[in-house]
Amino acid sequence: MTTLPPATTTDPAPAITVRVCAALVEGGEICLIRRSRPGGTQHSLPGGLLEPDEEVPEALARELREELTLDVGALPDPPRLLWAQDQLTTRPGRPGTFRRLHLIHVLALPRHLRDTLPETEQDAEYPTRVVWVPLAEAADLHLYPAVADVLGHLLPAYGPPGPGPVLLPPITDRTYRWR
Numbered sequence: 001m002t003t004l005p006p007a008t009t010t011d012p013a014p015a016i017t018v019r020v021c022a023a024l025v026e027g028g029e030i031c032l033i034r035r036s037r038p039g040g041t042q043h044s045l046p047g048g049l050l051e052p053d054e055e056v057p058e059a060l061a062r063e064l065r066e067e068l069t070l071d072v073g074a075l076p077d078p079p080r081l082l083w084a085q086d087q088l089t090t091r092p093g094r095p096g097t098f099r100r101l102h103l104i105h106v107l108a109l110p111r112h113l114r115d116t117l118p119e120t121e122q123d124a125e126y127p128t129r130v131v132w133v134p135l136a137e138a139a140d141l142h143l144y145p146a147v148a149d150v151l152g153h154l155l156p157a158y159g160p161p162g163p164g165p166v167l168l169p170p171i172t173d174r175t176y177r178w179r
Contacts, residue, residue: 084167086100
């Protein structure tokens with residue numbers, strides 16, 4: 001009889017990078033970051049990566065402050081987690097698999113605060129534009145994360161029917177093309 005030694009693994013489990021982002025909505029429009037890329041235009045929900053030992057609400061508030069100078073604490077209602085989306089893709093110019101979990105919030109923005117947002121992303125490495133797009137038109141854009149199919153749930157009350165977050169279909173090389 002052959003016995004195997006006990007499994008000893010010193011390699012930690014691979015970490016999944018978490019990205020927090022928000023669908024900021026006002027007057028039937030959504031705020032997006034428009035980036036011109038070699039493969040075409042990409043629109044992203046404002047947000048960014050969770051830092052080590054950072055809680056999700058704090059990360060979202062930090063990212064919206066850094067990118068849009070938005071003070072989440074000044075809002076009448078806090079952001080609400082609506083969707084989660086797993087991403088497992090390859091990425092041009094990078095070896096291996098790219099893995100990320102997107103935590104997508106909705107945030108109803110009062111008009112007076114919308115008017116104070118900058119026209120460009122404040123912490124971008126290269127020029128980007130902050131744009132407001134009608135929700136119906138945003139569903140036809142190349143969005144990151146891939147939320148185009150569910151944007152209709154944000155009308156008219158800025159939230160999907162039913163309680164709690166919804167797990168969206170994953171982003172894969174078959175469903176998403178990097179730009």
